[in-house]
Amino acid sequence: MRGFASISALSRHFPRSHYVLARVAKSIPVFLAIAVCNFILLKLAPGDAADVLAGEAGSATPEYLAALKSQFGLDQPTWAQLAHYVGRLLRLDLGWSFRNNQGVLALILERLPATLLLMIGALGLAFILGAALGVLASRHVNGALDNLISVVALLFYATPLFLVGLGLIIVFAVHLGWLPTGGLTTVGASYTGLRFAVDVALHLAMPLVTLALFFLALYARLMRASMLEVFNQDYVTTARAKGLSEGRITVRHVLRNAMMPMVTMLGLQVGTLLGGSVVVETVFAWPGIGRLAFEAVMSRDLNLLLGILLICSVVVIMANILVDLAYAWLDPRIELAR
Amino acid sequence: MPRSLTRRFLVGAAVVAGLGLALPASAQDAPIRGGTLTALLHPEPPYLLSAVDPTLQMAVVTTKMYEGLLSYDLDMKPRPLLAESWKVAPDGLSYVFKLRQGVKWHDGRPFTADDVAFSLGVWKARHARGRQSYARVTGVETPDPHTVILRLSEPAPQMATVFSSYESPIIPKHVFGTGDLLSNPAASAPVGTGPFRFKEWKRGDNLILERNPDYWDTGKPYLDRVVFRFIADASSRAAALEAGEAQIGALTPVPLSEMARLTANPNLVATTSGYDYMAPVLLLQLNVRNKPLSDRKVRQAIAYAINRDTLTKTVWFGYGKPATGPIPSVVKAWYTTDGVPAYPHDPKKAEALLDEAGYKRGPDGKRFKMQTDPFPGGAEFTRTAEFIKQQLGRVGIEVELRTSDFPSYVRNIFGEYNFESTPMYNGAFPDPSAGLQRIYWSKAAQKGVPFVNATGYADPAMDHHFEDAQTQNDPKKRWQDFADMQRQAMTDLPVIPLMEMRFVTLANRRVVNHTITADGLIGTNFANVYLATPNPAAPK
Numbered sequence: 099m100r101g102f103a104s105i106s107a108l109s110r111h112f113p114r115s116h117y118v119l120a121r122v123a124k125s126i127p128v129f130l131a132i133a134v135c136n137f138i139l140l141k142l143a144p145g146d147a148a149d150v151l152a153g154e155a156g157s158a159t160p161e162y163l164a165a166l167k168s169q170f171g172l173d174q175p176t177w178a179q180l181a182h183y184v185g186r187l188l189r190l191d192l193g194w195s196f197r198n199n200q201g202v203l204a205l206i207l208e209r210l211p212a213t214l215l216l217m218i219g220a221l222g223l224a225f226i227l228g229a230a231l232g233v234l235a236s237r238h239v240n241g242a243l244d245n246l247i248s249v250v251a252l253l254f255y256a257t258p259l260f261l262v263g264l265g266l267i268i269v270f271a272v273h274l275g276w277l278p279t280g281g282l283t284t285v286g287a288s289y290t291g292l293r294f295a296v297d298v299a300l301h302l303a304m305p306l307v308t309l310a311l312f313f314l315a316l317y318a319r320l321m322r323a324s325m326l327e328v329f330n331q332d333y334v335t336t337a338r339a340k341g342l343s344e345g346r347i348t349v350r351h352v353l354r355n356a357m358m359p360m361v362t363m364l365g366l367q368v369g370t371l372l373g374g375s376v377v378v379e380t381v382f383a384w385p386g387i388g389r390l391a392f393e394a395v396m397s398r399d400l401n402l403l404l405g406i407l408l409i410c411s412v413v414v415i416m417a418n419i420l421v422d423l424a425y426a427w428l429d430p431r432i433e434l435a436r
Numbered sequence: 437m438p439r440s441l442t443r444r445f446l447v448g449a450a451v452v453a454g455l456g457l458a459l460p461a462s463a464q465d466a467p468i469r470g471g472t473l474t475a476l477l478h479p480e481p482p483y484l485l486s487a488v489d490p491t492l493q494m495a496v497v498t499t500k501m502y503e504g505l506l507s508y509d510l511d512m513k514p515r516p517l518l519a520e521s522w523k524v525a526p527d528g529l530s531y532v533f534k535l536r537q538g539v540k541w542h543d544g545r546p547f548t549a550d551d552v553a554f555s556l557g558v559w560k561a562r563h564a565r566g567r568q569s570y571a572r573v574t575g576v577e578t579p580d581p582h583t584v585i586l587r588l589s590e591p592a593p594q595m596a597t598v599f600s601s602y603e604s605p606i607i608p609k610h611v612f613g614t615g616d617l618l619s620n621p622a623a624s625a626p627v628g629t630g631p632f633r634f635k636e637w638k639r640g641d642n643l644i645l646e647r648n649p650d651y652w653d654t655g656k657p658y659l660d661r662v663v664f665r666f667i668a669d670a671s672s673r674a675a676a677l678e679a680g681e682a683q684i685g686a687l688t689p690v691p692l693s694e695m696a697r698l699t700a701n702p703n704l705v706a707t708t709s710g711y712d713y714m715a716p717v718l719l720l721q722l723n724v725r726n727k728p729l730s731d732r733k734v735r736q737a738i739a740y741a742i743n744r745d746t747l748t749k750t751v752w753f754g755y756g757k758p759a760t761g762p763i764p765s766v767v768k769a770w771y772t773t774d775g776v777p778a779y780p781h782d783p784k785k786a787e788a789l790l791d792e793a794g795y796k797r798g799p800d801g802k803r804f805k806m807q808t809d810p811f812p813g814g815a816e817f818t819r820t821a822e823f824i825k826q827q828l829g830r831v832g833i834e835v836e837l838r839t840s841d842f843p844s845y846v847r848n849i850f851g852e853y854n855f856e857s858t859p860m861y862n863g864a865f866p867d868p869s870a871g872l873q874r875i876y877w878s879k880a881a882q883k884g885v886p887f888v889n890a891t892g893y894a895d896p897a898m899d900h901h902f903e904d905a906q907t908q909n910d911p912k913k914r915w916q917d918f919a920d921m922q923r924q925a926m927t928d929l930p931v932i933p934l935m936e937m938r939f940v941t942l943a944n945r946r947v948v949n950h951t952i953t954a955d956g957l958i959g960t961n962f963a964n965v966y967l968a969t970p971n972p973a974a975p976k
Contacts, residue, residue: 145843145851151482153846153886154491155564156863157874160882162564169618198639199483199624209640260669267675279675285642285663286472383667385640393479393668398843 118419125415132411133187136404137180143398146172147196150397170196193401202405206387212282213386219306221367224313229360232321233348239326247318255315263308263381270304277303280383305382309375320363324356357428365421467966472661473947476673476685480666485623487555487607488562495602495958496686497664500645501628502605503961505533508713508954512866518606518629528591528909535582539652541608542627549578554609562617569598569870591909594869602959631657631963641666651963658966674698683944686957690942692753692816698942705945708938710956712766715864715871716937717759720824722857724930725892728795728804729856735929737789739779741831742824748935751819755940759933761922762872764864766936770918777926786831803832809849811860812842820859850886861937862887868918873902875931893930
C-alpha cells in the first residue's frame with residue numbers, strides 16, 4: 099500500500115513520525131467531542147445572534163426578527179442545528195459568521211497573523227528575558243539583585259494588564275507622541291517592505307511589552323527555582339570538585355536541566371496562544387483573535403466562536419505533541435511511547 | 437413646501453446648542469480641500485446596509501455613501517437631498533417627490549425613480565422600523581425617471597420625518613435587485629450616490645472611504661478620505677483623540693467620567709447637538725404584570741423617591757436634563773408639561789403612597805424587594821441602577837441588582853418578561869408614533885421582539901391616543917392626542933422617564949461642519965466637512 103509505504107519511509111527519515119501520527123489520529127475523536135461540548139455549552143447561554151442584531155438596531159418588528167432567525171437557521175430545533183454543524187465540520191467547513199457577514203475560516207485566518215505576531219513575540223521575549231533574569235537571580239540568591247528582580251517581576255505580574263497598557267499609552271503615545279496609541283498599521287498608509295515592517299514594529303512595541311511583562315514574572319520565578327534545585331544536585335558538586343568554573347557549570351550543566359519546567363510552562367502557554375489576549379488586544383485595538391472571540395461571545399456568534407475554539411483546540415493538541423518531543427530532545431532519558 | 441409639512445416643522449424646531457459652538461474661528465473662511473478625517477466607532481457594524489438595519493453605529497458609516505430623499509436640519513426642517521422638491525396632498529394620501537437629475541451611483545449607472553421604488557419595497561419589507569413607518573403605503577408610481585408618487589390607504593403623518601439618509605437610505609436596484617440582500621457583496625461594500633465611496637474594510641481594525649469625484653454636488657466633498665477606526669476600549673478611544681490620531685467620535689465616545697479632562701484639552705470640543713432626531717430618554721421600565729408594581733400608587737411612589745436632579749448631576753455628569761414626561765423637551769413639536777403630573781423628589785410623599793397602597797415597612801424597615809436589570813450599555817447604566825437602589829432603599833424598597841450581558845438582557849426583558857424593573861433608554865424620535873407608540877401601545881407588545889412594550893401595560897385610553905394619532909391628518913387633533921398621551925403616561929407610569937439624555941460628539945477643533953443635521957454624525961453625509969488647518973497626521 100502506497101500510503102503505508104510512504105509512512106514507513108517517513109519514519110525512516112524522521113524516527114518520531116510514527117509517534118506523531120498516532121497522536122494525531124487519537125486526537126480526531128477529541129476534536130469532535132470538543133466541538134459537540136462547545137456547541138451545547140454555548141447553546142445554554144441565554145439569547146441568540148438574532149436577539150443581539152435586533153437589539154442593537156434598537157427597534158424591530160416580529161417579522162424582522164423572524165427573518166433574522168430563519169436566515170441564521172435559529173428557527174430549527176437545536177438537535178438539527180447540531181447535526182448541521184457536525185456535518186459541516188466533517189466536510190472541514192467551519193461555516194458562516196452572520197455577525198461579520200463573512201466565512202468563519204476567512205475571518206480567523208485574517209486575524210491569525212496579528213495574534214501570532216503578538217503572542218509569539220510576547221512569549222518569546224518573556225521566555226528569554228525570564229530565563230536570563232532567573233539565572234541571574236539564582237546566582238545571587240537572596241541578594242539585592244535577586245530581590246530587585248523578584249519585586250519588579252511580581253509587580254508587573256500583579257498589575258492588571260489594562261492598567262499597564264493604558265499607562266504606556268498615556269506616556270508614550272499621548273504625552274511623548276513616540277508611538278501610536280493602537281492598531282496594527284498606520285491606517286491607509288499602505289507601506290511596503292522595510293517601511294511596513296517598521297510601521298508594524300512601532301505599533302507592536304507597546305502591546306508586546308505589556309504582555310511580555312506579565313509573562314516575565316512567571317518565567318523568571320520558575321527559572322530561579324528550577325536553577326536552585328539543580329544547583330543542589332550531586333553532579334554539580336562533582337563538577338565543582340573537578341574545578342570547573344561557576345560560569346561553565348551554570349551554562350553547560352545546570353541550565354539545560356533547569357529548562358524542563360520552563361518548556362512545560364511554555365507548552366501550556368503556547369496552547370493559549372491562539373486565544374490571544376482579550377485585554378491587550380482591546381486596549382491597543384489590536385485586530386487579533388482574542389477580541390474576535392470575545393465579540394463572538396457577546397454577540398452570540400455561534401459559528402464563529404465554535405470555529406475559534408476548535409482551531410484553538412487543534413493548537414493545544416499540537417503544542418502538547420511538540421512539548422513531548424522537546425522533552426525527549428532535552429533529556430535523552432525520556433522515551434516516547436510507541 | 438407643502439402646508440402640512442411647513443406647519444409641523446416650524447413648530448418642530450429642535451436645537452440644543454448652536455452650531456457655532458462646534459466651529460473654530462476660521463469656520464467663516466473658505467472651506468479647505470483635502471485631508472483625511474479619522475473617526476472613532478464602536479461597536480463595529482456587522483455589515484453596511486442601513487436600508488435594513490437601523491443600528492446607529494452602522495448609519496454613522498453608511499450615510500456617507502447612501503443618501504435619502506431628504507435631510508432634516510438642526511431645526512428638523514426638511515431639506516432637499518436626492519429629492520429636489522416634494523409635495524404632500526392636503527388629505528395626506530399621496531406624496532410626490534421630484535428627484536434630482538444627473539445623479540450617478542458609484543458604479544456610474546444613473547440614479548432613477550426605479551431605485552426609489554425598489555428601496556421603498558426593501559424598507560417596507562425588511563427594515564426594522566420601516567414596516568411600521570410605511571405600513572400605509574399601498575402603491576408606488578414612477579410616471580417618469582425623476583418622479584415618485586407614494587399612494588397611501590390612510591394618512592400617515594409620521595412619514596414626514598422618515599425620509600432621511602439614516603432612516604430610509606436609497607439603495608441601487610441594479611445591485612440589490614436580485615438575490616438575498618444580506619448575502620449580496622454590496623451589503624459589506626456599498627454602492628451609493630453619496631459624497632464618499634467605499635474603499636476597504638479591515639475587519640476589527642478600520643474602514644476607509646474615499647472621495648467621490650463625481651458627486652452630484654459639484655466641488656464637494658472637501659475631504660479626500662474618511663477613515664473609521666474601531667477601538668473597543670473607551671479609554672483607548674480617549675487617548676486616540678488626545679494624541680490627535682482620530683479627530684472625531686460620535687455617540688459619547690469616551691466615558692462621561694473622562695469628559696471633563698478631555699474637554700479641558702484645547703484641541704477638543706464637545707457638542708451635544710445632532711442627537712435630537714434620536715431624542716434619547718433614560719427610562720425606568722417597570723413590569724406591571726405582578727404585585728407590587730402592578731399598583732399605580734407604588735409606581736408613583738418610586739417616581740417621587742428618585743431624585744432626578746442628583747442622578748443627572750452625579751451619575752451622568754450633567755450630560756442630561758431631568759425628564760418631565762415621555763417626550764423630551766428637544767422634540768418641541770409635541771413636548772408639553774401642561775397638565776402633565778410632575779414628580780418632584782419627595783421621599784415623604786413616596787412613603788405615604790406606599791403606606792396607602794398597603795406596603796408598610798416591616799420590622800426590619802423594609803417594605804418589599806425589587807429586582808433591577810441595568811441596561812448593559814456602559815458603566816453609567818449600572819451606576820443609575822445603584823443610584824436607584826440607594827434612593828429606593830431610603831423609602832423602604834430593597835433593590836437587588838442583576839447585571840447581564842447584552843444577549844441575556846434582551847432575552848430576559850423582551851424574550852421572557854423575566855424582570856421587575858430596568859433602567860434603560862429609548863429613542864423618542866421626532867414623531868411619537870415612531871418612538872413612543874412601541875413602548876406604550878398594548879398591541880406593540882410582541883414577546884421576543886426587543887425594545888417594544890415589555891412592561892405589560894395595556895390601557896384602552898392610551899391605545900386610543902396612539903391609534904388616533906397614527907392616521908390623524910389634522911395637526912391640532914394630533915397634538916391633542918399626544919398631549920393626552922403625555923398626561924396619561926405620567927399618571928399611570930408603567931415607565932418612569934428619568935432623564936433626557938445628551939449624547940456627546942467629541943471632535944478636534946479643526947473639524948468644521950460635522951453637525952449640521954438633526955441626526956448629526958448618524959445622518960449627515962460629510963459633504964460639507966473640512967479640516968480648518970491641514971491635517972499633519974494624514975499620510976501623504
